[in-house]
Amino acid sequence: MKKINLLYLFFFQLLISQAFSQVADSYYLPQNVTYDSKIPTPQKFLGYQVGEQHVTPYETVTYMKELARLSNRFKVETYAKTFENRELLLVTVTSPENHAQLDQIKTEHQKLINPAQSSSLDVQKMPIVVWMGYSVHGNEASGTNSNLMSAYYLAAAQGASVDSLLNEAVILIDPVINADGGNRFATWVNINRSTNLVSDINSREFSETWPGGRSNHYWFDMNRDWLYQQMPESKGRLAKFYDWRPNILTDHHEMGSASSFFFQPGIPARTHPLTPKKNIELTVKFGKYQAIGLDKIGSAYYTQENYDDFYYGKGSTLPDVNGSIGILFEQASSRGHLQETANGLLSFPFTVRNQVTATFSTLRAAREMRVELLEHMRNFYKESSTDAVKGYVFGGGNDAIKTWEMVNMLKRNQIEVYHLAKDESLDGIAFNKEKAFVVPMNQPQHRLIKSMFEKRTKFEDSLFYDISAWSLQYCMNVPTAETKTGVSLGEKVDKNDFPKGKVYGKSQYAYLFEWNSYYAPRAAYELLKKGYNLKVAVEPLSAIVEGQERTFGYGTIQIFGNGTDPSALLQTLAERDGIDFYATQTGLTPQGIDLGSEKFRKIRLPKILMLGGTGVQSTDAGEIWHLLDQRINIPLTIADIETANRTSLEKYTHIVLAGGNYNNLSDEKIKRFVQSGGVLVAMTDAVEWVSAKKIANISIKEKPDNNGSGEKRPYNQQEQYNGALETAGTIFETKIDPTHPLCFGYKQDKLALFKDNNIFMEDTKNPYNTPLIFTSNPLLAGYVHPKNEKLIKNSPAAITLNVGAGRVIALSENPNFRAFWYGTNKLFLNTLFFGNIIGGGRFGGEEE
Known part of the structure; x- marks a missing residue:
């Protein structure tokens, strides 16, 4: 009897897996239209049905080109x-008549953002x-796979409603936003797919190897870029976005497998105040x-959560x-092809169908709300x-480089500078006036400008799905001031030339350059x-340059x-890296240290190992990889923790x-590395590991909790209380010591740091090894819980320690956040x- 039941169960599972592995086109597509037989279905073109396996970016691009x-x-x-040389396509879908006048349609549509022109537009037409x-x-693949069916429908469907x-409508399809990550994920799940689908969550199919397919080549979350x-x-992508100014933009994602389907609006109290109520x-x-x-x-869904x-x-x-x-x-993710979840079996075709339906x-909403959405855009830009x-x-x-890039960031968002x-x-x-720029608020993008420069610290809600502050002037560490009276404008910036450097004089003896330029490390590494x-130089000096x-x-x-x-060579580097080089003919200096002084310390060629793999963010x-590889041209060895251990x-x-x-990670091995003269750089929660393993004498403050002092609270408020304690992305002020080597290149005494963690270091007794300390009133922009603000006040943001012959440098923050925090990359x-x-x-410094 037991054998019969097991046999029955085996055949039942086989039938289930086969049923989920392939579905008919009608599972996805409306049947109230006819389809042009000259247009190949995805199944005919690919050789497999959508949802049967995961489409690769190359297959998607090729199918779009065929359509x-x-x-x-x-x-x-x-x-x-992409960095891996994959094409990213924008597919424009509209009637042949509209295609014939597409440039004119785009020109007319762009007038919606210009109040001087928009009033005369007839949005009805x-x-x-x-x-x-x-x-x-x-690795949120139901979106990309779904647009194969949507695109086929738009190409092949016949009937009055389609016409x-x-x-x-002009429909713009961005079919594969993240081709490099998508390729990693599709390859993983396809090579681990069984003919008889396995839904056991322990299956290798559902456990991508590090770093997974979510991110791009350099492991960036591009939904934050x-x-x-x-x-x-x-x-x-954004060049095309601003070229077209769409009235609707849909962003297809996936979430945890135990959920259902979400569509916006989100939580009302967490909408940015600059977003109009309309x-x-x-x-x-x-x-x-x-x-x-x-x-x-018959699909489950939710909203406003x-x-x-x-x-x-x-x-x-x-x-x-x-x-x-x-x-x-x-969409709740199957993460592979068929997965057991709290809600039962979740199949890949089911997830695709929900995205197709969305x-x-x-498209139905766009057509029926067309005039209302066009009027919304016109009215949005009429408001001064x-x-x-x-x-x-x-x-x-x-540093003129950071100012130059700041202008680029603004102009990429169609902001007039x-x-x-x-x-x-x-x-x-x-x-x-030769080095400064103005962004007037009297222009169409004034709301976006405000969001990029404001220093908001008050919020309706204390929970954030992402960061709470992104003030551009702090990101770039560029002097910025607001004016309430306005300033006289010079010429509009159309061409933003890179600020090249110069070579002053010639010498066979020595040249000097300052560490100010953003790209100074790139030039130093090449030399x-x-x-x-x-x-x-660890002390100031003067020199005679060209007399x-x-x-x-x-x-x-x-x-x-x-x-x-x-x-x-220096001329090439000056132009490439924006650095001024100064020739000097003698080692004697008028003031300060001479060139042969022991206070000129030798720089060694960095040979860097960064650890990766399971556990590492x-x-x-x-x-870090992107900064060194793309901007500074330094080769970086990346090894998994297990590899480093052996x-x-x-x-x-x-x-x-x-x-x-x-x-x-073997802490004994790391201790030996440092003791023998190596430099260990630990950031954010890696500092906690360094502290716990006693690799250096660093103490971490105890994190606060929100349990109260015995008071009772409603059960449904746990998320609000606990979430409010998270420092999800806030900007704080530090005091900086520009004489410390960690801070070379900075000329100021204050520096803004971005914090997205709850790691707070205790101060040390050494007066010389904390070159960055949070100020007594540190909040510059964003949200912070009062308990966390108390812990961060006057605490170190950086600690440098001698350990044996080596050094340990602990940074409580990530100075390279999302590649747009140019201002702290130098640290x-x-x-x-x-x-x-x-x-x-x-x-300076005593050995520990």
Whole structure:
């Protein structure tokens, strides 16, 4: 009897898996239309049905190109290529008549953002522009797979309703937003798929290897890159976004397998205050179409929970501050092909069908709400700024590169930037008209400008799905002031030229350059790699350059010529890296240390090992990899923890621990590395591991809880109380010691740091090893719980310790956050170039 039952169960599971592995086209597509037989279905083109296995980015791109070849409704263009050289397509779908006048339609649509032109537009006759983006997270694959069926429908469906839709809408499909991550994930689940589908959650199919397919090549979460656009995928996509200004943008995601289907609006109290109430009303109305579509196929869903519309750097929120309606879809993920969940078996085809249904509901809503959405965009841009701030002035400081990139960030968001017409003094900052810029609030993008510069510290809700602050001036560490009276504008910035450096004089003896430029580490590494002897000044000096005395500060780099003149190479580096090089003919200086002084410390070529693998925060590690590989041109060895445990570490000068869990790392091996002269750089929660393993004498403050003092609270308020204690992304002020090697290149006494953790270090008794300390009133922008603010006040943000012959550098924050925190990258890079000269000997610090 038992054998019969087992046999029955086996055949039942076999039937179930086969039923879930392939479905008919009718499972996904409306049957109230006919389909053009000349257009191949996805199954005919791919050789397998959608949902039977995971489509690769290459297959998706190839199918879209085939549809464009066969259908006069389709046009494809490549808007970017990924780091792994994969194409990213924008597919434009509309009627042949609209295609014939597409440039005119786009020109007319762009007038909606110009109040001087928009009033004369007849929106009754204008097509709506709909952008549909799929799977910015590569392992949230139901989105990308679903658009194969949606695209087929738009290419092949015949009938009056389809014709009407195509006449009244320009549909922009972004079919594979994250091609590199999507390829990793599709490969993983396809190679681990069984013919007889396995739904056991312990199956290897559901456990991607680190770092998984969510992120792009450098492990960035690209759904956080829409505003400042540091990745090539985002730069290309947003150029098209602003080129078209869609009225609706849908963002198709996945969430935990035990959930159902979410569509916006999110939690009302967590919508950014700069988003107009009309946007929320339209989002609610839009959601009713989604409910009708999902009701029809019997799918569960929810809204106004979990997710929010606060951070404007996400795909579903940036449209809201651009006169569009951004809509987030979250589908419970099968993560493979068939998975057991708390709600029963969840099949991949089922997840795809929900996304297809959401797409069709979007198109139905777009058509029926067309005039209302076009009018919303027109009215959005008719509203002029009523803010007391009339503009923002920025620039100057000691690094023109960061100012240059700040202008780029603004212009990428279609924000008008002007040169400063005359020298100004605002908020105690002197702005030179040759180096400063103005962003007036009197322009169409005034809401977005406000969101990028404001220093908000008051919030309706204390929980955030993402970060609570992203003030651009703090991200870039560029002097910035607001003006309430306005300033005179110079010429509008159309071309933003890179600020090249110069070589002053020629010498076979030595050259000097300061550590100010963002790309100074790139030049230093190239010189070291080519065999030049570089030293860094730990005291100021002056030198005679072209007959004039010039002063040089802490962190000045000396290039010793050894009887040869490297001026040709330096000229190349000056232009490439924005650095000024100064020739000096003698080692004697008018003031300060001489060039042969022991206070010029030798810089060694960094040979860096960063640990990765299970437990390590891939986004934090990826930010380091990207910084070194793409910006500074330093090769980085990345090894899994298990590999490091069995590998000799003596050939490396530095070991870097990004945020993460290092419980599987051999602490004895790391101790020996440091004791023998290596530099260990630990960031965020890796500092807790360093402290717990007593690798260095660092103490961590106990994290607060929200349990109260015996008081009883309603059960349903646990999330609010506990979530309020999370520091999800806030900007704090630190006191900085510019004489400390960790801070070389900074000329100020205060520096803004971004914090997205609850790690607080205890102060040390050594007066010299805490070069960054949070101030007594540290909050600059964002939300912080009062208990956390108390802990952070006057606590170290960085601790540098001598351990044996080596160094341990602990940073409580991530100075490389999302690649747009240019202002603190130098702190991390300084650990690589100057870490070994910190403390010890006659230049400070006691051995621990």
